[in-house]
Amino acid sequence: MSLFNYNKQKRSRSNIIGLVMVLLFSVNILVACGSETTSTEPAKEVDAEEKKVTDEEEKAKQEAKAKKEEEAKKLEEEEAKKAEEEKKAADEKKKAEEEAEAAKAAEEQAKKDAEAKAKKEEEKAKKKAEEDAKKAAETPSMTLSQENAISQAKSYLDYTAFSKTGLIEQLEFEGYSNADATFAVNNITVDWNAQAVQKAKDYLDYSSFSQSGLIDQLIFEGFTQEQATYAVNQIGL
Numbered sequence: 001m002s003l004f005n006y007n008k009q010k011r012s013r014s015n016i017i018g019l020v021m022v023l024l025f026s027v028n029i030l031v032a033c034g035s036e037t038t039s040t041e042p043a044k045e046v047d048a049e050e051k052k053v054t055d056e057e058e059k060a061k062q063e064a065k066a067k068k069e070e071e072a073k074k075l076e077e078e079e080a081k082k083a084e085e086e087k088k089a090a091d092e093k094k095k096a097e098e099e100a101e102a103a104k105a106a107e108e109q110a111k112k113d114a115e116a117k118a119k120k121e122e123e124k125a126k127k128k129a130e131e132d133a134k135k136a137a138e139t140p141s142m143t144l145s146q147e148n149a150i151s152q153a154k155s156y157l158d159y160t161a162f163s164k165t166g167l168i169e170q171l172e173f174e175g176y177s178n179a180d181a182t183f184a185v186n187n188i189t190v191d192w193n194a195q196a197v198q199k200a201k202d203y204l205d206y207s208s209f210s211q212s213g214l215i216d217q218l219i220f221e222g223f224t225q226e227q228a229t230y231a232v233n234q235i236g237l
Helices: 003-138 144-159 164-173 178-186 192-206 211-220 225-234
Strands: none
Touching: 144 164, 144 178, 164 178, 192 211, 192 225, 211 225
């Protein structure tokens, strides 16, 4: 083999080796780029997944916080309502107790008043009984004529008015003695002022009188000056 051919073959091998090395370098570059692209995409997916998880966690936290706040508000409202109901119940209980106490006090006062009234009436009745007994003891025994005179005097007073002297005279007119008539009038209870007022009204029912004229008429009927004046003043003449 000539030197020329040898050199030519040597250059050919060198070129082939160089080409192979270029190819290998290119392949390495391509492999490296592919690896970088492949590794970047999963990283992005991981970041997106992590962000999604973070967002969901944050959303869950916000929801939990909102739920907790709502439950706290609801609990606060329930406690406020419960406190209001308890206050209302306490006020109603206090009012009922006060009303019961007032009713009890009123009942006790009414009982005291009734007892005091009963005691007063009892004392009054006792006093009257004693006075009646004393009067009966002091009153001499009456004759039948005196008893009849008393009964007759009461009957007259039931339908018309009389002065003391006028009633005695009327009994005498009925046939009783002056002693029996006087005894009867002295032993009955009569308000002679009231009799004078009634007699004055009776006169005015059928006739007209001046003040002095009516006083004179009442005196004529046997009433005293004081009784006649009292009667006229009472009827407003």
